[in-house]
Amino acid sequence: xxxxxxxxxxxxxxxxxxxxxxxxxxxxxxxxxxxxxxxxxxxxxxxxxxxxxxxxxxxxxxxxxxxxxxxxxxxxxxxxxxxxxxxxxxxxxxxxxxxxxxxxxxxxxx
Ligand code: AMP
Ligand code: ZN
Numbered sequence: 001x002x003x004x005x006x007x008x009x010x011x012x013x014x015x016x017x018x019x020x021x022x023x024x025x026x027x028x029x030x031x032x033x034x035x036x037x038x039x040x041x042x043x044x045x046x047x048x049x050x051x052x053x054x055x056x057x058x059x060x061x062x063x064x065x066x067x068x069x070x071x072x073x074x075x076x077x078x079x080x081x082x083x084x085x086x087x088x089x090x091x092x093x094x095x096x097x098x099x100x101x102x103x104x105x106x107x108x109x110x
Contacts, residue, residue: 002047007098011045021072025064028072028103037106038079042068049097050088065101072103079105 001008009015011027018030020040031039044061048054054062073079082105087094 002098005047005098006096007041007043007100008047011043021068021075023064023068025061026068028068031102036104038076038082038104040072040103042072042101042103044099048099050094050099051086052088054099065099069101069103073105076105079103081105 001012006015010017010029017032019027020030021028025045027043027045028040029043031041042065044065046058046061048058048061069082069084073082082103085102085104086100087102
């Protein structure tokens with residue numbers, strides 16, 4: 001838990017969010033500013049600023065993020081085909097510095 005992190009606050013229940021799925025390691029919320037008919041954020045409950053900060057201890061956490069994408073794609077016919085995006089660093093557009101995968105589906109994306 002990082003006190004100034006919006007995703008840590010959502011995980012702690014201090015900020016509301018539309019939770020789509022959750023397990024021991026991962027939470028999935030709807031993006032507040034969706035850029036596709038389905039736009040979810042797959043977020044580890046552990047605060048890690050971006051993928052470059054992962055350590056060998058995070059193998060399971062890293063796998064859990066992809067496995068959650070697999071589960072989401074199975075749950076909804078509209079999500080069977082999807083795109084994952086991960087911004088790592090401000091220069092490539094990251095604005096929330098807590099790992100998240102954008103899960104985008106529901107329309108043809110350029
Ligand atoms: P990124 O540029 O990869 O850091 O993307 C951060 C994403 O988090 C953006 O798509 C925002 O719309 C989304 N976001 C920021 N605050 C919230 C929030 N409170 N609830 C849901 N999504 C959020
Ligand atoms: Zn955080």
